[in-house]
Amino acid sequence: MDMKLEVVVLPVSDVDAAKLFYEQAGFRLDIDYVAGDAFRVVQFTPPGSGCSVTLGKGITSAAPGSAQGLHLVVTDIEAARSELVGRGVEVGEVFHDAGGVFHHAGGKGQVPGPAPDRASYGSFAEFSDPDGNGWILQEITERLPGR
Template identity: 60%
Template sequence: MDLKLEVIVIPVSDVPRAKAFYEKAGFRLDIEAKPSEDWHCIQFTPPGSECSIIFGKGMTTAEPGSFQGIYLVVPDIEAARAELVERGIDVSEVFHDGAGVFLHGHGKGDFTYPPGFAGKESGRHPDRTDYGSFATFTDPDGNGWVLQEVRKRLPGR
């Protein structure tokens, strides 16, 4: 069976504000439909992605800003961060996982580690290990995005 992740529905409180943010971030507007006052759907696709995001009015009952750890894989973390910053997006400094464990998101854009682990360290991973360098940003509602540098993907990806 071949399953492709196509769309993620994210919760937002202000549809026009979210639309302006994702346009500024360089996401491609695919569709906007508003057949009634109770339903407004906007779909954007991040550059180079096969998976899109949808948000709007009547799209989800999830709390705005409650989605954390939405990963965007990039081949060059510094270049991706610089482009977003140039577009006016507030992006964290690049950091790496000093403990070598998977990041855990707890709250609006805050990534923490299990007790006893070293946690995040400033800068790109010293060995530039794939899946090892990160930067984060949030949309206006606090939905948390993670840039992750991957130059060579795991087999089967």
């Protein structure tokens, strides 16, 4: 049976500020539904993604900014970073991990620049929304078998 990740809920403190941020980042607005003062659902889909993000009011008890490690896969890390920066999003510099497998939390083991030989899965850049929900661009040019 297939199981596809469809939606990730992002906890935010200011729905309008978050909506503006994700519009600015180039995410497609799918819905902005309001039902009274206590309930609002705003859904965005990143360009080319099959999974959307939902934010709003009255939809999660998680602390604003507590979603971390949300990966956006791109085929060209430098072009993706440049596009976001051009849209006014603050994106950290491209880095790779000293161990070469994945990235450590909190910046530990980060080496400036893309992975040696631009190895697929090895280059990253980070940015956050206004509440601190953490996003990571990851460059994948060739998928592992079976993916």
